[in-house]
Amino acid sequence: MTHASPYEGRHLIAELHGCSGLTDLGLIERALADAAAVAGASLLEVKLHAFGPGQGITGVALLAESHISIHTWPEHAYAAVDIFLCGQQHDLEAALAVIIVALDAEEIEQQTLTRGFAATVIVQPKVAIR
């Protein structure tokens, strides 16, 4: 069974290496908010958690159009970033560029997936867990 495509979701998945600022809660909060803004997305809330002095930060910008998430490993100068937005008018690459600049990332690995009804749906039996 396949579906028509009533909405276009895109999900940019990025690994950022050689980063700085990965323990800076304020910097990351601003980066997520700025990324949402430059993408043309509507920010609902930024929710961050710091694991302690010198340790990583995990968090998400909840958007009306899905989310931007970040998880940082300062000990590896690495951040995992997801930018998931519905709507073709949104600029995911611009949002990623804001985060790259904020973290001064030296190396970027990225891919963009299609989300939603656009891809073929694999029919599977329902899963029982008990």
Place this chain on the structure above:
Amino acid sequence: MTHASPYEGRHLIAELHGCSGLTDLGLIERALADAAAVAGASLLEVKLHAFGPGQGITGVALLAESHISIHTWPEHAYAAVDIFLCGQQHDLEAALAVIIVALDAEEIEQQTLTRGFAATVIVQPKVAIR
């Protein structure tokens, strides 16, 4: 330039079709918390946003090991689910099964990506946005 692999991140991306309960904040909050628990992950906080009566819910379970996110489109009986966990001991499939059962999903499309240092890093010049 490539990196060694100091941690193994896996990111399960799922499209759930034919779902019910997609406007039920309590059901989705419990599903995310239960999914985190069955995966063996440490829940920091569940943060949800409901767009209004009969409309979708967007939200995330922030975990010590990354996140589980959900975005629902009740008008299409569709939910986009991400389960991103670092650590090979975590059971992403079990977490997804909990959400599938909670939403009574009829059709599931899923893929699992490797995150972190495991994949080859593409060296790119720094991006300037101004």
